[in-house]
Amino acid sequence: MKHKYLILLLAGTVLLLATGVRGQHEDIPYQPVTNICQTCLCLSSQDSGHRTHFDLDCSVRSFEHILARWPEEFGSQAMAAGASSEIVASFSGNRIRLLQQLPATNASLTLSCRHCGLQELQTPLFMDVPNVEALYLSWNELSDDALVPDLFRGPFRNTRYEPIGLRDLDLSHNRIARLDRRLFEHTPHLTKLNLAYNKLAVLDEATTAAVASVATLERMDLSHNGLMSLPAGLFPKLQSLRVLDVSGNEFTVVPASLQQLANSLVQLNLAANAFSSFKENSFQGLVSLKRLNISGMPSLRIVEWGALKLSALEQLDCSRNSKLERLEMADLLGSRNLSQLDLSRNALTTLALNVSSNASSAAPWPRLRRLNIVDNPWYCSCDLFKTLELTGLAHIERETDGTEARCETPYLLAGSVLSNLTAERICKMVIPKKYREVEEEPPRFLRRRYIILTAIIASVVLVIGLVIGFVVACVRRRLKGSDYGVQPIRYTSVRGSNLSQFSQLQPASVASKFSSVHAGGSSGATTGAANA
Numbered sequence: 001m002k003h004k005y006l007i008l009l010l011a012g013t014v015l016l017l018a019t020g021v022r023g024q025h026e027d028i029p030y031q032p033v034t035n036i037c038q039t040c041l042c043l044s045s046q047d048s049g050h051r052t053h054f055d056l057d058c059s060v061r062s063f064e065h066i067l068a069r070w071p072e073e074f075g076s077q078a079m080a081a082g083a084s085s086e087i088v089a090s091f092s093g094n095r096i097r098l099l100q101q102l103p104a105t106n107a108s109l110t111l112s113c114r115h116c117g118l119q120e121l122q123t124p125l126f127m128d129v130p131n132v133e134a135l136y137l138s139w140n141e142l143s144d145d146a147l148v149p150d151l152f153r154g155p156f157r158n159t160r161y162e163p164i165g166l167r168d169l170d171l172s173h174n175r176i177a178r179l180d181r182r183l184f185e186h187t188p189h190l191t192k193l194n195l196a197y198n199k200l201a202v203l204d205e206a207t208t209a210a211v212a213s214v215a216t217l218e219r220m221d222l223s224h225n226g227l228m229s230l231p232a233g234l235f236p237k238l239q240s241l242r243v244l245d246v247s248g249n250e251f252t253v254v255p256a257s258l259q260q261l262a263n264s265l266v267q268l269n270l271a272a273n274a275f276s277s278f279k280e281n282s283f284q285g286l287v288s289l290k291r292l293n294i295s296g297m298p299s300l301r302i303v304e305w306g307a308l309k310l311s312a313l314e315q316l317d318c319s320r321n322s323k324l325e326r327l328e329m330a331d332l333l334g335s336r337n338l339s340q341l342d343l344s345r346n347a348l349t350t351l352a353l354n355v356s357s358n359a360s361s362a363a364p365w366p367r368l369r370r371l372n373i374v375d376n377p378w379y380c381s382c383d384l385f386k387t388l389e390l391t392g393l394a395h396i397e398r399e400t401d402g403t404e405a406r407c408e409t410p411y412l413l414a415g416s417v418l419s420n421l422t423a424e425r426i427c428k429m430v431i432p433k434k435y436r437e438v439e440e441e442p443p444r445f446l447r448r449r450y451i452i453l454t455a456i457i458a459s460v461v462l463v464i465g466l467v468i469g470f471v472v473a474c475v476r477r478r479l480k481g482s483d484y485g486v487q488p489i490r491y492t493s494v495r496g497s498n499l500s501q502f503s504q505l506q507p508a509s510v511a512s513k514f515s516s517v518h519a520g521g522s523s524g525a526t527t528g529a530a531n532a
């Protein structure tokens with residue numbers, strides 16, 4: 001008897017637990033799982049290390065919910081096996097407004113639901129998926145309310161919620177304006193965080209605290225948020241942060257807080273910000289920086305002397321800064337490992353390297369492989385060519401469409417392809433201050449002269465036309481006027497009246513002129529009076 005009760009009690013507990021697991025959204029249906037592999041794409045494979053991979057592709061299937069269980073095809077054993085198996089599941093491109101609690105598995109999981117129209121996330125999401133590895137929820141409609149700390153809590157064991165294994169979280173292209181300060185308390189392994197294209201224009205105290213707490217963070221993307229500064233409290237604990245993207249924001253000065261990343265930061269993207277200059281101390285202390293991107297800045301005019309003294313630098317993208325007129329190449333002499341340098345599409349006219357002649361035998365950048373300098377208004381001087389030759393003319397790239405760097409000035413060399421010229425030739429060349437007009441092509445000023453000449457001729461013709469028109473009008477008016485002047489006389493002279501009647505039938509009346517003459521001397525005075 002006792003035995004039976006015990007079993008009943010046990011069954012009851014299991015039932016209770018089972019319902020508890022499903023939580024508050026139990027009423028919401030899931031997508032039916034039976035024969036799901038006929039609707040979605042299911043793949044499984046095994047790699048050399050005896051890890052089993054399961055691929056579940058349910059993207060763009062007009063689903064409104066995710067699955068309640070993993071497909072039977074994946075086998076229940078594998079699901080329990082822990083980190084030795086891996087599931088990659090995609091629900092992207094469906095209409096899933098609420099992301100429900102994920103079906104249980106101990107396998108490591110990568111889940112994407114991009115372009116899902118997500119507005120809500122069920123809490124907790126990962127209670128039965130402690131080994132979730134990556135979560136890609138970009139291009140949704142998630143706002144601040146959807147992101148609560150309990151979202152990420154793992155299974156409850158002993159007295160607390162276990163942490164989950166999440167490493168990679170993509171929340172870009174959503175509507176996030178601030179984060180809960182405890183948002184990442186259950187994700188102690190987070191290494192990659194993408195918050196690009198959100199509304200984090202100001203990192204308030206809570207948001208800063210949330211991000212600052214993720215000491216394991218290695219890569220962070222805060223691009224395109226309207227940020228103007230990064231608070232001092234953001235980085236002190238992030239001593240593993242290697243890659244930071246803050247492009248497409250509103251920065252005008254390099255945030256001083258970046259110096260706290262001196263030892264870790266390897267890659268920094270500052271492209272498309274509102275900088276007008278970089279100062280001597282802008283990148284002070286960034287001794288590990290290997291890749292720097294300062295491209296696409298419409299107001300950048302000058303990179304001051306000393307700004308680019310970055311000893312570890314290997315890749316510099318300083319292109320598409322349409323107003324950039326000055327950049328000190330000499331700063332880069334300290335970056336011996338420089339391998340890629342993009343200076344295309346700026347407003348640079350020259351590059352100067354003050355290398356003493358005895359040092360010039362050794363190349364300053366032995367590892368340089370790619371140098372792009374197209375689309376600058378180059379002034380092809382001896383200095384420029386010495387610098388380029390030292391840098392290695394051979395590395396100068398042409399664009400994939402065949403565009404090459406060309407001289408804009410001096411006039412003698414305008415349009416010449418840089419790679420067709422040598423320092424030897426340029427330095428020997430005497431560039432005349434004034435040069436003879438070349439016949440090949442009409443120079444601009446000549447064309448302008450033509451235009452002026454044409455304009456003058458046109459206006460002269462116009463004036464003559466007007467004068468002639470005016471004279472004709474005057475004459476006509478005068479003739480008409482004398483016609484009117486006659487009128488009073490019509491009453492005095494039968495003959496005159498006859499003539500004026502006649503003149504009405506005739507074109508431009510020469511007759512009327514006669515009539516006024518016939519009318520006698522007094523009529524002249526009358527005409528004058530009538531005209532006046």
Ligand SMILES: *[C@@H]1O[C@H](CO)[C@@H](O)[C@H](O)[C@H]1NC(C)=O
Nearest residue numbers: 079080081082104105106128
């Ligand atoms: C995951 O592993 C734990 C023990 O490590 C086990 O209790 C649980 O049932 C497993 N989960 C699944 C879905 O198999």
Ligand SMILES: *[C@@H]1O[C@H](CO)[C@@H](O)[C@H](O)[C@H]1NC(C)=O
Nearest residue numbers: 247269271272293295296317
């Ligand atoms: C620099 O950043 C811009 C904008 O984010 C990007 O288009 C460009 O490819 C980046 N350059 C490099 C070398 O990665």
Ligand SMILES: *[C@@H]1O[C@H](CO)[C@@H](O)[C@H](O)[C@H]1NC(C)=O
Nearest residue numbers: 310311312313334335336337
């Ligand atoms: C240049 O690269 C080499 C090998 O990759 C490395 O050992 C060296 O420290 C680098 N130099 C600087 C200044 O970072």
Ligand SMILES: *[C@@H]1O[C@H](CO)[C@@H](O)[C@H](O)[C@H]1NC(C)=O
Nearest residue numbers: 305328329330352353354355
């Ligand atoms: C280069 O050297 C010349 C003298 O040799 C000096 O006048 C000039 O200021 C130097 N330019 C730079 C950028 O150091």
Ligand SMILES: *[C@@H]1O[C@H](CO)[C@@H](O)[C@H](O)[C@H]1NC(C)=O
Nearest residue numbers: 354355356357358359360361
């Ligand atoms: C090279 O220039 C340095 C100064 O920059 C000078 O001290 C040195 O003597 C020069 N070496 C030779 C071989 O001319």
Ligand SMILES: *[C@@H]1O[C@H](CO)[C@@H](O)[C@H](O)[C@H]1NC(C)=O
Nearest residue numbers: 404415416417418419420421
């Ligand atoms: C560059 O030089 C080559 C050979 O000297 C010549 O064929 C080519 O037309 C030149 N290119 C231009 C744009 O002048």
